[in-house]
Amino acid sequence: MMMPPRLRKITLIAHIVSSVGSLGAVVGFLSLAIAGLSTESDQVMRSVYVAAELVARSVIVPLVFASLVTGLVQSLGTTWGLFRHYWVLAKLLLTIFTAVVLMLQMSGITHLAAVAADPAFSSTDIPGLRRSLVVHAAGGLVVLLVTTTLSVLKPHGLTRYGWRRLHRQ
Template sequence: MTMTPGVRKLALTAHVASSVGWLGSVAAFLALAVAGLTSGQDAQRARGAYLAMELTGWYVIVPLAFASLLTGLIQSLGTTWGLIRHYWVLAKLVLTVLATLLLLLHMQVAGHVADEAVTTDLSGADLGGLRIQLVADARAALLVLLVATGLSVYKPRGMTRYGWRLRGPLASCR
């Protein structure tokens, strides 16, 4: 089932917008995580950073992750690229699904740190490991999203076995 050009462009626009939004909001999340970690004795700054991280995560990043996944599925199923015909599409799918699942786990940590920030002043080593984990996880997420973006731009060659089978027996002779 191939989409009409107008529908394809609309779906592509939605996919690019949600994916770029996800990337940008993760960059903002990383900035807040660094600000919270390096706030030193400034309890108000740390509290504000961690509360903003939780809100940004649940109300911006999580919806954009699901929107990116959904629009990517629509794009792959409605175009000739297919969902599992090309390795780069399959790699993007795997990266996006894993990133979304890990995001949901990561948000539990962000929520815990935000809850602690409300009740304590987070001075010194309070939740130090979790605060460092927030920075590390955000950096890793940013890297994964940049790799997925690179795959979209460069579209490395290579078809899966399924993709070759769909092309037919003469495709291997070309």
């Protein structure tokens, strides 16, 4: 089922904005996570982790899910299809993977923000979780850059389903 041109453009804009917005938000989160890991000031560290949790919960999570939903709408309502091209399928799987990992990390991010809000929090507390934020944010950034690259390059290659659909037409 094809979307009317105006609706297609609106969903495309929404998809681009949410995808690029999540990319920028992850860069900001990564900057906060690196600052929290590398600072010597306990006060700065406490502030950074509280801010990082706010960015993750209020910006990154909604944008990643908006990107997923608008991407699904775009693929189902255009000739690209959801299962016809490898690059669309790869983007879908990478976005789902990103959303799952993000949701799994949210409990740790929330816990770290709650612990960091305590004035007794110091740079020696929870080093593994603090490093994990940097590693996961960097990994998320790489995945988002890959999905952006796939969107721009649109590498050729039809799936088996795509070939069958093409030959039926």
